[in-house]
Amino acid sequence: xxxxxxxxxxxxxxxxxxxxxxxxxxxxxxxxxxxxxxxxxxxxxxxxxxxxxxxxxxxxxxxxxxxxxxxxxxxxxxxxxxxxxxxxxxxxxxxxxxxxxxxxxxxxxxxxxxxxxxxxxxxxxxxxxxxxxxxxxxxxxxxxxxxxxxxxxxxxxxxxxxxxxxxxxxxxxxxxxxxxxxxxxxxxxxxxxxxxxxxxxxxxxxxxxxxxxxxxxxxxxxxxxxxxxxxxxxxxxxxxxxxxxxxxxxxxxxxxxxxxxxxxxxxxxxxxxxxxxxxxxxxxxxxxxxxxxxxxxxxxxxxxxx
Amino acid sequence: xxxxxxxxxxxxxxxxxxxxxxxxxxxxxxxxxxxxxxxxxxxxxxxxxxxxxxxxxxxxxxxxxxxxxxxxxxxxxxxxxxxxxxxxxxxxxxxxxxxxxxxxxxxxxxxxxxxxxxxxxxxxxxxxxxxxxxxxxxxxxxxxxxxxxxxxxxxxxxxxxxxxxxxxxxxxxxxxxxxxxxxxxxxxxxxxxxxxxxxxxxxxxxxxxxxxxxxxxxxxxxxxxxxxxxxxxxxxxxxxxxxxxxxxxxxxxxxxxxxxxxxxxxxxxxxxxxxxxxxxxxxxxxxxxxxxxxxxxxxxxxxxxx
Numbered sequence: 001x002x003x004x005x006x007x008x009x010x011x012x013x014x015x016x017x018x019x020x021x022x023x024x025x026x027x028x029x030x031x032x033x034x035x036x037x038x039x040x041x042x043x044x045x046x047x048x049x050x051x052x053x054x055x056x057x058x059x060x061x062x063x064x065x066x067x068x069x070x071x072x073x074x075x076x077x078x079x080x081x082x083x084x085x086x087x088x089x090x091x092x093x094x095x096x097x098x099x100x101x102x103x104x105x106x107x108x109x110x111x112x113x114x115x116x117x118x119x120x121x122x123x124x125x126x127x128x129x130x131x132x133x134x135x136x137x138x139x140x141x142x143x144x145x146x147x148x149x150x151x152x153x154x155x156x157x158x159x160x161x162x163x164x165x166x167x168x169x170x171x172x173x174x175x176x177x178x179x180x181x182x183x184x185x186x187x188x189x190x191x192x193x194x195x196x197x198x199x200x201x202x203x204x205x206x207x208x209x210x211x212x213x214x215x216x217x218x219x220x221x222x223x224x225x226x227x228x229x230x231x232x233x234x235x236x237x238x239x240x241x242x243x244x245x246x247x248x249x250x251x252x253x254x255x256x257x258x259x260x261x262x263x264x265x266x267x268x269x270x271x272x273x274x275x276x277x278x279x280x281x282x283x284x285x286x287x288x289x290x291x292x293x294x295x296x297x298x299x300x301x302x303x304x305x306x
Numbered sequence: 307x308x309x310x311x312x313x314x315x316x317x318x319x320x321x322x323x324x325x326x327x328x329x330x331x332x333x334x335x336x337x338x339x340x341x342x343x344x345x346x347x348x349x350x351x352x353x354x355x356x357x358x359x360x361x362x363x364x365x366x367x368x369x370x371x372x373x374x375x376x377x378x379x380x381x382x383x384x385x386x387x388x389x390x391x392x393x394x395x396x397x398x399x400x401x402x403x404x405x406x407x408x409x410x411x412x413x414x415x416x417x418x419x420x421x422x423x424x425x426x427x428x429x430x431x432x433x434x435x436x437x438x439x440x441x442x443x444x445x446x447x448x449x450x451x452x453x454x455x456x457x458x459x460x461x462x463x464x465x466x467x468x469x470x471x472x473x474x475x476x477x478x479x480x481x482x483x484x485x486x487x488x489x490x491x492x493x494x495x496x497x498x499x500x501x502x503x504x505x506x507x508x509x510x511x512x513x514x515x516x517x518x519x520x521x522x523x524x525x526x527x528x529x530x531x532x533x534x535x536x537x538x539x540x541x542x543x544x545x546x547x548x549x550x551x552x553x554x555x556x557x558x559x560x561x562x563x564x565x566x567x568x569x570x571x572x573x574x575x576x577x578x579x580x581x582x583x584x585x586x587x588x589x590x591x592x593x594x595x596x597x598x599x600x601x602x603x604x605x606x607x608x609x610x611x612x
Contacts, residue, residue: 139523143558176482177535179557217445217562224562229483251485252449252558256523256530 006277008162010155010193016216017193023162025188025243027123027268035116044121048188049232049242055113056169056237065171067104068133068260071095082286091137097286099131099264109264112298114167114239118266121241122163125295129153129164129267130288135260141179141253145214148187149265150244151194152213156203157288158274162188164244164267171260174233179253181240184227187247192219198278203287215247223247269295312583314468316461316499322522323499329468331494331549333429333574341422350427354494355538355548361419362475362543371477373410374439374566377401388592397443403592405437405570415570416602420473420545424572427547428469431601435459435470435573436594441566447485447559451520454493455571456550457500458519462509463594464580468494470550470573477566480539485559487546490533493553498525504584509593521553529553575601 007022026045031038036050044050056064071077072092082096098105109115109128118126130153135141149166153159174180192215199205202212215223227247232240242248244265253259272293276282285291313328332351337344342356350356362370377383378398388402404411415421415434424432436459441447455472459465480486498521505511508518521529533553538546548554550571559565578599582588591597 139526143560145560176537177488177557182483182561220445221562229561231482249560251483251560254449254451254555254557255488255535256527 005160008150008154008191008193009277010151011196011198011213011278013193014195016195016219018219019191019193021162021189021191021245025162026121027163028120034120036120041121044241044243047185047230048246049183049185049240051232051234052239052241054235054237055239058237061171061237064104064108064169064262065260067102068135068171071102071133072135081284086137086140087142091140092135093142094135095133097131098133098262099128100292105131105133105262108169108262110296110298114169114241114264115266115296115298117241118165118167121165122266122268125269126266127269127272127293127295128289129157129159129265129273131262131264133260133262136179136253136258138178138256138258139254141259143179143252144250146220146247146249147214148191148245148247151192152206153244153265153288155213155278156198156276156280156283158276158282159244159267159271160274161271162243162245163271164265166242166244167264167266168240168242169262169264170234170236170238170240171262172258173236174259175257176231176233178255178257178259179250180231180233180259181248181250183230183232183242184223184247185230187223187227188243188245190223191245192223198280200280203283266296269293311466314456314460314497314499315583316457317502317504317519317584319499320501322501322525324525325497325499327468327495327497327551331468332427333469334426340426342426347427350547350549353491354552355489355491355546357538357540358545358547360541360543361545364543367477367543369410370414370475370568371566373408374441374477377408377439378441387590392443392446393448397446398441400441401439403437404439404568405434406598411437411439411568414475414568420475420547420570421572421602423547424471424473427471428572428574431575432572433575433578433599433601434595435463435465435571435579437571438569439566440569442485442559442564444484444562444564445560447565449485449558450556452526452553452555453520454498454551454553457498458512459550459571459594461519461584462504462582462586462589464582464588465550465573465577466580467577468549468551469577470571472548472550473570473572474546474548475568475570476540476542476544476546477568478564479542480565481563482537482539484561484563484565485556486537486539486565487554487556489536489538489548490529490553491536493529493533494549494551496529497551498529498553504586506586509589572602575599
């Protein structure tokens with residue numbers, strides 16, 4: 001793909017720039033056959049996110065957490081590139097590519113309660129661009145600074161268009177106290193072209209604390225004034241779905257309560273990655289699917305056991 | 307004062323210990339002549355804090371903020387020991403001893419709307435043990451980890467008993483988003499003896515990020531389970547009064563909205579500092595009044611102008 005085709009240039013200029021979104025948010029408007037109500041889908045389109053309370057049962061969440069507990073004790077996993085620790089200390093921050101290296105979480109990624117909505121909103125087959133388990137441990141969980149995921153996926157991974165969404169499946173209660181995700185509703189309709197070149201192999205650092213590819217203070221101040229802030233605090237088992245370009249971030253967590261979640265990025269098959277728009281080398285496979293792109297197969301949603 | 311008289315030993319043992327409070331919280335129970343209602347005072351006694359909404363007017367807050375703006379531009383002040391920057395970068399985090407080096411803030415410290423309550427609760431004359439202006443700037447404000455102020459004042463400053471309280475005067479709206487103070491209601495009735503010796507001149511580091519004199523994770527987990535967490539989010543101009551031994555902390559602030567406040571520690575004259583119970587040398591005067599202890603003089607609360 002030539003440079004001319006870059007609709008969302010970033011990290012290329014000396015001054016930040018705000019660019020209008022060139023893509024739909026809601027790709028399918030056939031509301032009569034949708035996995036969410038028309039009101040919910042229009043809310044998603046307007047705000048760039050929707051919170052679905054307690055989609056997964058307490059028993060399911062318990063099972064997911066038990067699996068997480070196993071992963072924390074797996075020395076091979078801990079030594080792998082896919083395991084990221086907190087900026088200071090050795091507390092586990094994230095494990096990537098869980099749709100690939102873990103059977104249970106692979107099934108969750110394909111669960112029709114989430115995947116059907118992704119297929120509807122993006123109007124077609126989807127695959128997992130990135131997945132991770134976020135631990136956000138108690139006492140020492142650090143903040144994630146404001147960012148649009150798409151800015152990174154476009155610049156560092158080569159995702160061409162805004163035709164992807166994230167599902168965050170809460171494994172613990174997210175409260176105002178333990179660093180629940182903050183979002184700027186409606187911010188997904190504008191794109192902040194960031195300042196600063198991407199260093200080589202920047203992902204090693206940015207997964208712990210990102211500085212390049214984050215918006216400047218002036219743009220963020222303007223965004224906060226225009227869009228405001230919303231909390232996404234919710235009970236364990238709830239699902240937060242949000243557009244790839246929604247501005248979001250979270251504060252630290254000094255409470256004793258971990259803020260853990262499963263995170264899956266659904267990308268339209270038609271929107272699979274090309275060469276990174278930064279011109280740099282692509283990030284490793286565990287951060288961005290490139291070699292292993294297969295449409296998600298979910299069981300037919302209507303089929304019942306028995 | 308001999309070591310035997312240390313009712314609240316800390317940083318002396320290898321294992322943390324929880325000690326019952328040996329002192330009253332509310333020293334005066336003559337409710338008929340009190341600056342707060344009996345219900346409010348009993349709430350303070352039970353919870354260890356009380357939030358008084360919008361005590362200072364918008365105009366007063368504006369004046370306080372303008373003064374703060376001046377201080378941020380004062381090169382002499384910025385170069386002084388009393389000015390503390392954020393752990394990374396040069397953003398101003400706190401300025402100490404403002405009751406001493408700033409006329410306006412000195413008047414605020416003595417304002418009867420706050421000082422009368424301090425005198426009532428502590429039952430007698432009071433002086434300012436410590437004062438500061440906290441900036442908690444937008445985007446980059448870091449967390450304050452859980453701690454009891456008294457633990458530090460006792461160990462590092464030699465404050466003998468729990469007969470002090472803090473007043474935090476909010477200069478900006480404190481919300482669930484910008485790192486408002488979290489407290490554990492009722493935790494002031496117990497004292498966590500912390501682990502770890504105090505390094506010499508430790509204050510230089512601890513004012514940016516404290517690690518010694520903070521409770522261990524086990525004790526905090528137990529405290530959170532027993533006492534729970536409360537938010538103290540409130541509008542600018544509100545005053546949070548809290549006991550010297552209340553467990554409190556705050557998360558980071560990545561929003562564009564600063565979380566600034568004036569902070570005054572009222573200590574009973576009868577409770578003035580002795581030698582530090584750590585056995586180390588005392589912290590400098592700008593952190594703990596030792597040489598300059600004078601009872602606060604407030605104008606008589608009933609006297610009206612004209």
